[in-house]
Amino acid sequence: MASEVRIEQLFIPNSIDAPDAADFLAAVEVGRKVRMQTWGSDDLAYAPLEKLLELDDPYERQVILVAKIDGEIVGTVDIALPLTDNLDLAEFTLDILPEYQGQGVGRQLLEAAEGFARDEGRTMILIDTNHPGASLHEFASEQLVPGSGQGFVPLGSREVDFARRTGYTLQHIEQFSSCALPLDTKLVAELEAEAEETNNGRYRLHHWTDRCPERWLEAVAVLENQAGGDALPALGSEDDGMVFDARILREAEEVTIAQGRRTVVTAVEHIATGTLVGLTTISVLAQRQDVVFQDDTVVLQEHRGNKLGLLIKVANMERLTEQFPDARVIYTWNAPENRYLLTVNRQLGFTTAGVTGIWQKELPDRRPSKS
Numbered sequence: 001m002a003s004e005v006r007i008e009q010l011f012i013p014n015s016i017d018a019p020d021a022a023d024f025l026a027a028v029e030v031g032r033k034v035r036m037q038t039w040g041s042d043d044l045a046y047a048p049l050e051k052l053l054e055l056d057d058p059y060e061r062q063v064i065l066v067a068k069i070d071g072e073i074v075g076t077v078d079i080a081l082p083l084t085d086n087l088d089l090a091e092f093t094l095d096i097l098p099e100y101q102g103q104g105v106g107r108q109l110l111e112a113a114e115g116f117a118r119d120e121g122r123t124m125i126l127i128d129t130n131h132p133g134a135s136l137h138e139f140a141s142e143q144l145v146p147g148s149g150q151g152f153v154p155l156g157s158r159e160v161d162f163a164r165r166t167g168y169t170l171q172h173i174e175q176f177s178s179c180a181l182p183l184d185t186k187l188v189a190e191l192e193a194e195a196e197e198t199n200n201g202r203y204r205l206h207h208w209t210d211r212c213p214e215r216w217l218e219a220v221a222v223l224e225n226q227a228g229g230d231a232l233p234a235l236g237s238e239d240d241g242m243v244f245d246a247r248i249l250r251e252a253e254e255v256t257i258a259q260g261r262r263t264v265v266t267a268v269e270h271i272a273t274g275t276l277v278g279l280t281t282i283s284v285l286a287q288r289q290d291v292v293f294q295d296d297t298v299v300l301q302e303h304r305g306n307k308l309g310l311l312i313k314v315a316n317m318e319r320l321t322e323q324f325p326d327a328r329v330i331y332t333w334n335a336p337e338n339r340y341l342l343t344v345n346r347q348l349g350f351t352t353a354g355v356t357g358i359w360q361k362e363l364p365d366r367r368p369s370k371s
Contacts, residue, residue: 007067023066064076094109146172153173175355182317183348260285261284
């Protein structure tokens, strides 16, 4: 049996080189080891400086609790508290070192995080569980389907059992996919020709990196709001997502740039009306440019069916390779019900790496009385 577990809030240093940064570095390393265990690589793990930069976010407060045994950090829970919308929400990322899993450390950390969230006035908690592709086949006969009715997580997995035993309900599945870069030149030419044939010269592409040109700011805000609206039902939210306008977009760009991240964007204009009708975004991390992430792809409803999603994604992945030649893999998450984008991704060469289950729990508004 493990020694006594101590839960405490992680001190965030001013720099990763500071004398008081040891615990912070140890906590980040716990996250890296857990991702190695889950995915077989550390592609999805934070570098210490990346994590430190991310913590300085005006839209979200992050607090990290750690579990220590004999002075060593063996588990962490990252608590993210949105500051501009979803003010009843807290999102937890729980990581326990493989050798300490199954010993009650996770439950103690989770209970401490729930208590912290409740004290902050947060009553809706989201956590996730991650399941590599191999585990989906291993447990294929035992499936837990979410409230959305799309996709599944393996019922026999330790993470699923833990989430259920701690009172969480599976709400939604995100399919997690990866694609090797650069794209094959012949494939690119074929896909570009297919998209161009369908849209028949009615559209024009525009590209930018990091900052949106002034002329397109309002149009991009409309598209980002459309992307947010498409995503909201997946989390069971109402219409309380962040609403973008030109000012908020500029602020968000500055936050991203301050965190050292780069953003590669391709948008598509409907020539007849001069309006932007779609865009797609890829994010490049400050500390690690070999692993990149596909963000929003959105096409306005009335322009769907013209293979614009395919057109802008191919073009953006080509631009990414030109600007960031070290990029070797791109990752993306999609709702299983988004069949159009999943089809486009398959055409581009994305393969399923696994699934992420999004779990939800409502906390009582206040702690029960002790009387």
